[in-house]
Amino acid sequence: MTVRIIVMGPSGCGKSTVGLALAESIGARFIDADDLHPITNVDKMAAGIPLDDDDRMPWLGVVGRALQADDRIVIACSALRRIYRDAIRAESSDAFFAELTVDRAALEERMRARTDHFMPAALLDSQLATLESLESDENGIRVEPADVERSVSLIRAAIGDPAA
Template sequence: MIQPPAAVVVLMGVSGVGKTTVGRAAADLAGVRFIDADDLHPPANVAKMAAGVPLDDTDRAPWLDAVAAALVTDAPCIMACSALRAAYRDRVRADAPHAQFALLDLDRHTLERRLTERSGHFMPAALLDSQLATLEPPTAAEGVLVLDATRPIDELAAAVAALLVPRVD
């Protein structure tokens, strides 16, 4: 008997929105692995972003391949991944068609404050505008859960963890 694919959730949004914090809490709550897609970037991408240079689609292609592969290999899991454009989400779904997506949404002012207060991350606050310009909000047809990132972390984590329950279409 063939087993159904294990559930995976991609927690998406721009840098500073809280993907890692909420994703870790959700994974702990669900008892699954947490993966930060930032850890899957090739060193050249990290260096480029750390220098304040936005990535382009050519830079992102091998990273998106690694993201999709990790979702298949490490399922069940919750992954923090920007997935800013519909094409990036489609690329991930091509290999992980049962992936659920949730978008953490937050206003620019709060994002900027969070990024300037954050330390130890390669993504500088200077790239916020490029992230916001790249973000293509999901359409209703994509079925992405949109969450207000000002809500308490435990509420957000519970909403994300609940996505691991397989849907009946």
């Protein structure tokens, strides 16, 4: 069974944690899309400057192509707007999106607690202003993560994994 999943949401929602746990549970490769950003994007965000669409679109093409590199793959990627998800789907039409929904206060707390990430908490509001949740015609699920195991279970059930 081919499985190409994007675990999405704003910074601090748990994309990498849930994505890695999901990949391990289904025997898939895991990629953090942050690792696919060009250094210019990383430098911009580290300086507290939000990315614009000119920054994001080439990166999203790389993310979509990375999905096609394997038949079983999970990528943690913000994919905040519909046009961003469309850019990924242009490269990987079978992409499944799992949106992690976390309230602003929890996101800010998590971002401030991180010391090993280039995305400063000061950019949280720009991320939330950009966020367009999954729409009913998109291939995916919205998950309110209570814990990692529950999130993984809900995503596995949504993709039709018989072991879920």
